[in-house]
Amino acid sequence: MKKLILAKGVLAASLFCCMSLGNTACVNRIDEEPEVEIKEGTIPITFSIKMEKANTKVTNTTFEKGDRMGLFATTSSGSIKGKRYIDNLVLEYTEGSTLVAKKTVFYPEGDVPLDFISYHPYQTEGVATGTSVLPVSVQTDQSNEKNRAQSDFLVAKAQGITNKTKSVTLEFQHKLSKLAISLTPDASNSANDLLKANPRIIATGLKTSADYNLEDGTFSNLAGTQDIIASGEWNVKDNKLTGKEFIIIPQTINDGKQSFIMEWNGRIYSCAIPDVEMNSSTQCTINISAMQSNSNVLSSFAGKIKEWSSLPPIDTDNMEDYTAIHISALSFSLSNVYRIYHEGVPVAEVCREYLKSASLTSRAIIAYPVDENEKTDLSNGIILQLADRNDTICGGKISWNTDDYGFTYTKGKSTGIDKLYIDNNHKLLLEKPENAIKVNVACYTLRDIRKGVSTEYPIVKIGAQYWMGGELHATTYRDGTPLKKQIDLGTDKAGYYKPDK
Known part of the structure; x- marks a missing residue:
């Protein structure tokens, strides 16, 4: 046991905000490499997570609703320092054990092996071009539940993935360290006396930020020495107080400059943190002998270091896509709009809508090109099917006027259209061209995430406008502020109405 000299002092805590979260992600396709030709992929990637418990990852289990991760992918012959197949795609954990991707991504074609790297919590800036280093920090006020969750940095890797018929497992590992506190009372006090006093404890002198290399798993450039407020709540176990923890950057503690400061019954006590080597994924229990005295002396020693348990895996499910867009395969059950992707970028839309004018009134399925800015070109629609007409007018052109929401219609000549193709200039065609590109079709929906629930x-497309095709199911604003439940419909107050049945 290492005895420590304590000094009375003033408890000061400074707040430091470290992680910046965002809503955007960039998804790019790798250019051709010298020995591996990468062609467009046709299998979309979806993400899910298996979980056994609903506790937070800080307590060794799984993600919480609303947690976001970043995802990178490169070819196995490539490097995250170079071209990236997926660049900092944001995933959000929601209800139902799912991870919701902010943007649709696809596998490359063939047996090109991919290396996946994912990290949590998500950072908008991601990893700069030409480097594999990600800046990492811990929150200094970890008593806040959200801050505590955001202080746990995790990384998962899956390398050399070529078999797309099996799910890709990403097993997350803790990359930071954890100090757990145990308070042992002296003979004049009991653990329940300590619990009633509810001592407040902080850690000082520890490095709070560093650079993490996603490729080799090392930390560098440790900096920052802000005070850290412990997370958790005290509880009694074996006549000791346990439950307080600190998430910290892995570091060597051996220079006597790191200490715990504790407020106990209106007094301030401090003790040096024992010499200990804190590595990634490890937890060290610090046992402190708590004795109230005029000397303000507490003693502590490092307990057993144990491995931090890993998180449950993330699996990848696959489904097949194709070159031709088969109209009969579109059920429109989830939305009246589909988006057609090439290399992960939308190039066309297929909409089920209603047309009404002096020249044409019918339910219709119409394809529209999507420009490089991901804006639908409503002036160049192709009518694929007319549900209420039996004459040979499919394949006609429709052009919407955004001023009065009317349309100009040019009659087609096709007797029936069941497939649509897109060439390498992103032109929509009814006959298969020699330069037809391979495409992926995904239902286009409005995704609303509130308090981690997706x-x-x-x-629904109506004329030149796009509308939400269902009632909004929300009892809070997006920031979590509750909406007021209204008794009657038709009031002019903001809120929500839920019928009794």
């Missing part, structure tokens, strides 16, 4: 709503 709800998807269908989209």
